[in-house]
């Protein structure tokens with residue numbers, strides 16, 4: 001008889017955990033309150049048109065080794081189109097292409113940086129100095145900055161304001177969903193160390209070529225064929241706790257008994273599942289109210305002709321931060337997706353005002369769009385997009401299993417936690433979510449665990465990057 005693990009939450013963390021558990025003597029029962037898997041990284045049928053739209057463009061980076069491992073298990077790796085250039089524009093018609101040259105990592109992007117027209121030579125020298133600092137401090141050095149903002153680090157490196165707004169903030173706000181004034185320095189430094197410097201592939205941009213939800217379609221049959229179960233439309237209401245261990249999960253459809261329970265839901269959802277007795281018994285559940293969300297605005301725009309050829313644009317000096325080219329249909333209509341991270345000020349604006357501001361920027365950065373209005377717009381405000389990776393938050397992110405010391409001390413032994421906000425050492429990303437699922441599954445079974453990162457280049461190692 002296989003022992004049953006109920007996994008609450010069918011986002012990437014829950015899917016990843018279930019796929020690892022079926023390889024062992026455990027039987028996962030994955031319960032998901034919505035009618036499909038994928039959580040925040042999925043698609044929906046737009047009730048206005050019936051069309052399938054992603055809730056937001058989701059970018060995979062080359063350094064996301066665990067996410068790519070999950071895609072490989074699901075057999076959908078081919079659905080990711082890779083680009084090895086990042087295109088930047090400030091809207092004056094000039095486009096800078098940031099891509100690897102012939103130098104080994106961590107210097108592979110230096111040539112392209114030197115050619116960037118967006119930045120003056122003085123600005124580039126400032127960036128080079130701070131980059132050198134980031135390389136030499138290594139992963140240990142960034143730990144020393146864990147309680148400071150990235151702005152404090154940049155000030156320490158004497159970075160001028162123009163460089164902060166036109167370079168550092170552009171990358172940090174997209175990767176961490178907080179601007180440099182609020183983002184924890186260790187999170188931001190990690191993005192540059194692991195994503196842009198450690199090896200030549202880490203910064204590459206992967207974009208799904210199918211609606212996001214199709215990436216998870218194979219998961220249900222794989223879990224079922226592996227002896228597990230997937231219950232869609234099933235909401236957990238409470239964790240059943242007998243003062244010693246979790247005995248199961250109370251759902252709207254009744255009680256599901258379990259040998260162990262993994263909560264793979266965001267912190268505020270977990271908070272709702274926990275009784276005061278359980279909270280007292282497990283220190284990991286006592287600081288859930290210290291986490292906060294940061295919002296993202298995603299807007300689908302449809303034009304009646306092709307106005308953008310590149311796969312994406314990173315935009316500076318404008319409100320819009322990224323424009324993604326989602327393709328052209330048989331009638332020649334182009335679908336673009338605009339993303340604005342850390343979008344607090346956009347949440348109270350109505351669709352008409354958001355569209356007005358976005359179209360102004362689109363006209364400015366895409367010369368072919370001049371004078372054209374979109375034929376259709378769909379605004380998606382994700383108020384609860386990601387947890388806010390603020391300074392010091394890492395110290396209260398709970399681990400997958402109850403431990404014996406600190407925040408993980410004195411926990412309930414058969415309660416496991418997963419989700420992008422748990423202690424995975426990454427900001428709120430799909431990679432973080434998959435890492436958490438793999439780690440929680442390993443904590444239960446003692447098998448599996450994380451896959452290796454791409455090795456750091458020899459030059460990187462020699463310079464102390466790791």
Ligand SMILES: Cc1cc2nc3c(=O)[nH]c(=O)nc-3n(C[C@H](O)[C@H](O)[C@H](O)COP(=O)(O)OP(=O)(O)OC[C@H]3O[C@@H](n4cnc5c(N)ncnc54)[C@H](O)[C@@H]3O)c2cc1C
Nearest residue numbers: 009011012013033039040056058059236419420429430433
């Ligand atoms: C707009 C937006 C843009 C993003 N862009 C990127 C990007 O470009 N790259 C990137 O890497 N990441 C991006 N992210 C972050 C990424 O989507 C998340 O980090 C990741 O999907 C989180 O996965 P998860 O499994 O931890 O949580 P979730 O995806 O939130 O999954 C939790 C699941 O639990 C379910 N659930 C909740 N409560 C219950 C309950 N009581 N019972 C049963 N089920 C329940 C929910 O329905 C949900 O499906 C973005 C997020 C958003 C919102």
